[in-house]
Amino acid sequence: xxxxxxxxxxxxxxxxxxxxxxxxxxxxxxxxxxxxxxxxxxxxxxxxxxxxxxxxxxxxxxxxxxxxxxxxxxxxxxxxxxxxxxxxxxxxxxxxxxxxxxxxxxxxxxxxxxxxxxxxxxxxxxxxxxxxxxxxxxxxxxxxxxxxxxxxxxxxxxxxxxxxxxxxxxxx
Numbered sequence: 001x002x003x004x005x006x007x008x009x010x011x012x013x014x015x016x017x018x019x020x021x022x023x024x025x026x027x028x029x030x031x032x033x034x035x036x037x038x039x040x041x042x043x044x045x046x047x048x049x050x051x052x053x054x055x056x057x058x059x060x061x062x063x064x065x066x067x068x069x070x071x072x073x074x075x076x077x078x079x080x081x082x083x084x085x086x087x088x089x090x091x092x093x094x095x096x097x098x099x100x101x102x103x104x105x106x107x108x109x110x111x112x113x114x115x116x117x118x119x120x121x122x123x124x125x126x127x128x129x130x131x132x133x134x135x136x137x138x139x140x141x142x143x144x145x146x147x148x149x150x151x152x153x154x155x156x157x158x159x160x161x162x163x164x165x166x167x168x169x170x171x172x
Contacts, residue, residue: 008049012057015041019061024069035140039148042086043155047097051090058086077121084117085109097156106148110141 018041027036038061046054062082066074092105119137123130 008053011048012045012053015045016057016061016064019057020065020069023061024065024071029071035143035147037147037151039085039089039144040151040155043089043093043148043152044159046086046089046093047156047159049090050094051087054086054090055083056086059083073125075121075125077124078118081113081117081121085113088113093152093156097152102149102152106145106152110145110148114144115141 019038022036022040023038027034027038041061042054042058045057059079059082062079066078088108089105092101115134115137119130119134122128123133
């Protein structure tokens with residue numbers, strides 16, 4: 001799916017929609033933490049289409065979800081973090097999804113982008129002290145690290161199985 005065509009756009013639109021539904025309706029959320037499976041469509045976009053496409057899926061999912069189904073005030077910092085998250089997944093997972101790539105992608109996303117950057121955005125948005133908020137969010141990052149490592153391997157295998165079952169003329 002490296003070509004920019006109707007099939008790719010349709011796939012990315014579907015993955016964006018899935019990200020919105022998983023993030024806004026099927027996640028456990030509190031004001032300072034969120035646990036869910038909204039990373040799955042972003043990982044699928046990363047594996048299928050690469051860093052830029054995955055970043056766009058994540059950023060659009062965050063922006064459209066925040067506008068249509070607000071959980072709190074819209075803050076563009078979260079959209080930036082979403083884009084960077086998708087980009088990191090795509091950078092590490094587009095070509096190969098082995099354990100080293102999965103660990104690097106999840107580690108950067110959870111312990112740099114989510115823990116440090118999103119905690120900064122929450123601190124700015126709500127006026128909460130950064131240190132105590134950071135400490136409280138470590139639990140979320142540890143839980144999501146395990147969930148994402150397993151989830152990426154499952155998504156990777158599922159996409160490979162689907163790709164192998166398609167007729168040759170359908171594979172791009």
